[in-house]
Amino acid sequence: MTVNLELMTDDPEERQLAIRYWAMSNTGDFLEKVIDLVPFRHITHSGTLASHVRELCRAFDNNLTCPHCDACMEVKSRSAVKKNPQKSFSPCPACEEVQVRQKRAEQAAAAAALELRLNAYVERLPSGPIDYHLLGDDEALLLLALDLAISPRLISESFTLDECKALAPMDVALLIDKLKTAGVVREDPHSAAPGTYFLRDDNLMVNTHFIPYALVPDQHLGRTEEAMQILLAREFCDSAALFNLWLDFASADAVCYLLDKCRAFHHDLNENQLNEIRSTLRNGLRTHSVSQIWFVIWKNVKDAASLARLVYYTEVRATATIPGKIRRTLEKIEKEGSIVRKWDRPDYQPAGTLGMLFNELFGIDEDTPGSDVLARFAELQPEATTDSAHLPEAEAVRRLLYDALMNDSGPEMMFRFAQLIRGGSEIGSAIMQMSSGGGMTNA
Incomplete structure (x- = not known):
């Protein structure tokens, strides 16, 4: 018999019932079927009998031992008894209690160490x-x-x-x-x-x-x-800081649309491609509106999807063309002075509270060209004194002239400067707008 019993009753008949229930042959088979043990007193069903036997004794299988201390494991049913010696997946109650206490101690020590390090971090x-x-x-x-x-x-x-x-x-x-x-x-x-x-x-x-x-x-x-x-x-007047924040927001608005369109057309941009496009879009937003940039994105992502359907293209190759397509489209628009279509804001892409404030405080939204955004922020600048109106900062003028010479953009610079002056800007304000990156546009 591979099962040891710990009897918990003094009733001779109940003790005999428990022994018969767990009695096994040398081959590991039970000597009697449970159905043959009923009726027993008021018990007439085998399932009820098995439950009653568990109240009469505890059974320990010699073939099933604790993986830690080799003690025999308690079994609750006949089906749990093993015919061959093996280790239990779970420990015996005594070892489990030791493990629980050990784990609690380790957790307490870890929590104390974390609190100590966290307190030191908070102090810094x-x-x-x-x-x-x-x-x-x-x-x-x-x-x-x-x-x-x-x-x-x-x-x-x-x-x-x-x-x-x-x-x-x-x-x-x-x-x-x-x-x-x-x-x-x-x-x-x-x-x-x-x-x-x-x-x-x-x-x-x-x-x-x-x-x-x-x-x-x-x-x-x-x-x-x-x-x-x-x-x-407060009175907002720092045009450079506000314009940079606008570019941050507008870039997020544009890239959010880009990623959605890429998902729709099954384009999976990698990190380098996304960063390249983000830089291109940010520069484009200095001149164009967010809604115009959305149109540029839609057109080029859709064109790349058409390429992917060609037999000599793959999804990966088609996706790789998107950064260059967007950049060349914006370059062509700048060179030819083309009028870019505006795209409606997608219903699933709200402007967020930052976009709402740009609109509420400055009248700027997704349809406002970047050049107009900069001009509106420039109008917030405090009125320049007479001296500063006639004498802009020498460094700003020197940098503007240097950029014009290096980029061979002297005529465009002069044309834009004249536009700003005719629009009512003071000399210093015009120089500042052009130096901020939003003044160089084609006629």
Whole structure:
């Protein structure tokens, strides 16, 4: 008999029943069928009998042993009994309890080590309030957009990147990084979900997707709605900073559309191809509107899909043509001065709260050409003094003339300069607009 019994009843008949139930031959077969053991007193069904026997005794299989201490494992049914010696997949109760205690101790030690390293990390993070009046125009506008995207959470608790999706069509992580670099938002490790920060090879690691951030309070008004009103009441005038933020947003708007069209036409851009296209689109957005860039994207992605259907092309080869196609299309438009069609904003791609603020505060949307965007921001500049109107910065003029000579674009530069002056710009303002990269356009 390979099963040892631990009887838990003094009733002779019940003891005999348990022994008969588990009795086995030398070949490992049970001597009696369960159905032959009924009826037994009030029990008439074999299933009920098996359950009753488990109350009368505990059975330990000599052929099934603990993988740690070699103790015989308890079995609850006949089907669990093994005919040949083997190790159990799970430990015996005693070894399992030892493992549980050991695991708890290891977890406690790991948690203590993590807390120690995390506290040291938190101590190195910047602390203390900032002055919202000193924020740059781009930082202030971006912070206002973030407040609209996750209000009222921004001023009351921490947030993660996933909760900021309403900020812009894509590139939310890059925009939050701008605020983080500016010291407007900071990591808030103590409010992180379990597993966000962890130790690996004694190094503190973080799952960047789940990093919690918190708004840094204003030094006068703290983290309040009143502090947000400071930003709304400010006069925006830094045209260069605002235009760069617009290019960040417009590029995200364009690339979001690009990726959607590529998915629709089964184009899988690699990282280098995407970065090349992103750079091309950003330069194009200095002159054209987002909706015009959407049309350029649609046309060239569709053309690449047509190539992929040719017998001597593959999906990969067709996809590889997209960066060059988009670049050549924009070069041709600039050279010929062509009028580019505008594309409607897709229903699935909202402008986000940052786009809403550009429209609300400056009247700029996806249909506004980049050259007009820069001109509108330039109008926000404070009126120049008489001296500065007649005497723009020497370095700006020198750089503009140098670029014109190097690019052989003197006539275009003079034509654009005349356009700006006729449009009412002061000399210094015209020089500044042209130096910002938005002044060189064809007639």
